[in-house]
Amino acid sequence: MHSKRTIALISLACLATGCTTTGQVHQSIGVETVSSDKALAFPPPGGPAIVNIVERRHAKDVEQTISLFTSSSVPGQNFLKVQFLGITGSNPGLGSRPFDTINERVIAREMASAIPGVRLARSAILVQNSYGPFGYASGQSRTGDTCLYAWQQVKAGFAPSQEQRNFGMVQVRIRLCDARATERQLLGTVYGYTIAGHFAGAALNPFGGPRSANAVLGKPGEMIYPDMTPYRTAPIDIGYQNRPVVTRPVVVRRPAVVQPQPQVQPALPPMIGPRVPLPDGPNESSQTNGAGGAASMAAQPPLAKTASNIIVPLPDCNGEAAIFGACR
Numbered sequence: 001m002h003s004k005r006t007i008a009l010i011s012l013a014c015l016a017t018g019c020t021t022t023g024q025v026h027q028s029i030g031v032e033t034v035s036s037d038k039a040l041a042f043p044p045p046g047g048p049a050i051v052n053i054v055e056r057r058h059a060k061d062v063e064q065t066i067s068l069f070t071s072s073s074v075p076g077q078n079f080l081k082v083q084f085l086g087i088t089g090s091n092p093g094l095g096s097r098p099f100d101t102i103n104e105r106v107i108a109r110e111m112a113s114a115i116p117g118v119r120l121a122r123s124a125i126l127v128q129n130s131y132g133p134f135g136y137a138s139g140q141s142r143t144g145d146t147c148l149y150a151w152q153q154v155k156a157g158f159a160p161s162q163e164q165r166n167f168g169m170v171q172v173r174i175r176l177c178d179a180r181a182t183e184r185q186l187l188g189t190v191y192g193y194t195i196a197g198h199f200a201g202a203a204l205n206p207f208g209g210p211r212s213a214n215a216v217l218g219k220p221g222e223m224i225y226p227d228m229t230p231y232r233t234a235p236i237d238i239g240y241q242n243r244p245v246v247t248r249p250v251v252v253r254r255p256a257v258v259q260p261q262p263q264v265q266p267a268l269p270p271m272i273g274p275r276v277p278l279p280d281g282p283n284e285s286s287q288t289n290g291a292g293g294a295a296s297m298a299a300q301p302p303l304a305k306t307a308s309n310i311i312v313p314l315p316d317c318n319g320e321a322a323i324f325g326a327c328r
Helices: 003-017 104-114 181-193 285-297
Strands: 032-035 050-058 061-068 079-085 127-129 132-140 146-154 169-179
Touching: 104 146, 104 169, 132 181, 146 181, 146 285, 169 181
Parallel strands: none
Antiparallel strands: 032 050, 050 061, 061 079, 079 169, 127 132, 132 146, 146 169
16 A cells, blocks of 8 residues: 555656656757858868768857768868857956967867878968968878878967957868879968858958058059969969879880891911912813812812822833833
């Protein structure tokens, strides 16, 4: 009986306190995916295409992470991140957050998180685009992909609290990795991106006042030529295309053809001594060998005179030789 009373009391308590909730999960307010036409910044024409945009809102601050098309083996996604930081703090004229300077340690952590495994080197050259100076670091991965991480802070500067203007700030981060683009081509995206958002109040304008025209325009005595450019250096192309794949020609090595050398007959030794003429009339050597035998015999040296090779002519067959039978 006591247990039944306990169960009844617990049931009444649950009904009173809302124990019958269904446990549904609601989406957090301030984080949503927006369409491309609501982007607060755009890449340059011809640059990487927009894939997705995630927007986060907190009080008067707005942040968008604009994912860009990526063609790289490096882990991660290319992005263009833009933050609009408005007035914060107890003093609306001197808010502490909009005037935070860029911290090198924070930048180092951002680079390591955005481009893991790639060693980036910071550029020591002063560069600036249409919004002012910016910094960047670049490097190559082990597979040859080119990576770049850039950061920029856009603000007009400090102003007295009584003027109540130029207190907003825009923070920009750009992460790019590409398998075929060069560092200069990736840098063109930093020069050519466009900030499309703005603050509602003129006091938060981070871009400062509009820039006046050049003082020499329309002034007598100042000549302007058609080939004059405001910069002496070559401009960087806005946007980038995939660089062509370089193919190396195939070299086929063939064995060298050896030309046959003509055979050289050995030279005969020169004849020694005077030439001995052959006896008149044909003989066995001339009949068998012909001209070749005569030439070979002519080339032989003369025989030495010995007792065995002296020929004594026979006497004429007249008189006594004929009587004794010496002639045949």
